[in-house]
Amino acid sequence: MKTLAQFIQHKRDEAGYSTKGLAKECNLPISLIEDIESGKELFLAVTVRQNLAKVLKCDPQEIKVLEKDFSTYTVSQEIIDSIKELILNGAGGLKCPKCGAPLVTRIARLYDLEDNLMLHPKAHCSKCSFHITE
Numbered sequence: 001m002k003t004l005a006q007f008i009q010h011k012r013d014e015a016g017y018s019t020k021g022l023a024k025e026c027n028l029p030i031s032l033i034e035d036i037e038s039g040k041e042l043f044l045a046v047t048v049r050q051n052l053a054k055v056l057k058c059d060p061q062e063i064k065v066l067e068k069d070f071s072t073y074t075v076s077q078e079i080i081d082s083i084k085e086l087i088l089n090g091a092g093g094l095k096c097p098k099c100g101a102p103l104v105t106r107i108a109r110l111y112d113l114e115d116n117l118m119l120h121p122k123a124h125c126s127k128c129s130f131h132i133t134e
Contacts, residue, residue: 004066005039011056026051042068043099043127068099080132087121094123101127
């Protein structure tokens with residue numbers, strides 16, 4: 001089976017586009033096309049997948065099956081607890097433990113019934129389905 005990088009590169013060559021030409025036709029940054037073709041990008045946003053499929057004249061599902069499936073990866077509770085602690089301590093630049101993309105983090109400030117402030121770290125991945133809600 002081909003990798004996502006090989007598939008996109010093959011389809012691009014087949015369609016006669018340069019990397020820059022494909023990026024322009026898909027209305028995507030050339031850096032994203034380069035990252036896909038070098039194997040750095042393993043999971044695509046739906047709109048990126050659809051744009052690529054339209055320009056490369058293939059079904060979006062052909063691309064999706066080659067993407068990395070992060071939904072099957074489990075993250076240990078120790079790692080989640082560690083990320084929560086880092087968020088509460090103000091750490092920035094955290095990466096998703098599933099795919100390595102940047103985490104979007106915040107601290108929810110809630111009050112209990114006795115009006116005591118409770119801080120709850122929250123996070124979600126900017127690329128895959130990973131999230132921390134409690």
